[in-house]
Amino acid sequence: GEDVEQSLFLSVREGDSSVINCTYTDSSSTYLYWYKQEPGAGLQLLTYIFSNMDMKQDQRLTVLLNKKDKHLSLRIADTQTGDSAIYFCAEWYGNKLVFGAGTILRVKS
Amino acid sequence: AAGVIQSPRHLIKEKRETATLKCYPIPRHDTVYWYQQGPGQDPQFLISFYEKMQSDKGSIPDRFSAQQFSDYHSELNMSSLELGDSALYFCASSRSKDTQYFGPGTRLTVL
Numbered sequence: 001g002e003d004v005e006q007s008l009f010l011s012v013r014e015g016d017s018s019v020i021n022c023t024y025t026d027s028s029s030t031y032l033y034w035y036k037q038e039p040g041a042g043l044q045l046l047t048y049i050f051s052n053m054d055m056k057q058d059q060r061l062t063v064l065l066n067k068k069d070k071h072l073s074l075r076i077a078d079t080q081t082g083d084s085a086i087y088f089c090a091e092w093y094g095n096k097l098v099f100g101a102g103t104i105l106r107v108k109s
Numbered sequence: 110a111a112g113v114i115q116s117p118r119h120l121i122k123e124k125r126e127t128a129t130l131k132c133y134p135i136p137r138h139d140t141v142y143w144y145q146q147g148p149g150q151d152p153q154f155l156i157s158f159y160e161k162m163q164s165d166k167g168s169i170p171d172r173f174s175a176q177q178f179s180d181y182h183s184e185l186n187m188s189s190l191e192l193g194d195s196a197l198y199f200c201a202s203s204r205s206k207d208t209q210y211f212g213p214g215t216r217l218t219v220l
Binding site: 031033035040041042043044045048088094095096097098099100101102 | 150151154199201211213214216
């Protein structure tokens with residue numbers, strides 16, 4: 001079955017880069033997503049990447065996809081305190097999204 | 110830009126009661142998805158509708174039912190509520206099963 005795994009916690013200093021990693025199991029996934037969730041709030045779509053791409057950059061966000069290893073990463077450049085949140089990796093599987101457990105990003109000022 | 114609207118934002122019910130959650134998708138989006146997020150958990154897919162027909166079904170209890178109406182809004186009906194149903198319920202919408210945009214969620218507390 002489908003499974004998405006993420007590291008649970010990441011702590012960085014303000015101004016540093018953050019890298020959040022994710023692995024998935026379904027090699028037929030067409031789209032992979034990153035969502036951000038602040039405490040008590042909804043899921044905000046950050047970015048997504050199509051499976052035939054290796055990289056996508058959107059301002060401070062860079063997504064890298066290694067399809068061979070089924071590994072996805074999200075790099076946040078110049079991390080700010082407002083970036084503190086839970087980041088969910090998700091894969092499109094069978095007409096639905098399957099989420100990882102989420103990575104808590106804490107940014108220290 | 111218009112976003113997904115969910116109502117109510119907060120709901121408190123007692124065990125064995127019934128709850129109805131509503132979702133209004135982004136205009137021109139034809140697909141609606143429902144997810145349940147328990148405390149400290151990742152969102153779990155419940156059910157989806159495409160063009161008013163049920164499209165896919167996940168781990169939705171038999172006590173729950175949902176439908177999509179002619180104006181594309183959707184309602185999730187939950188009966189015989191249990192303490193374990195306390196969670197955030199998200200609705201997401203997309204255009205032709207493309208990228209999903211999530212609403213702010215309804216926080217359901219069952220006492």
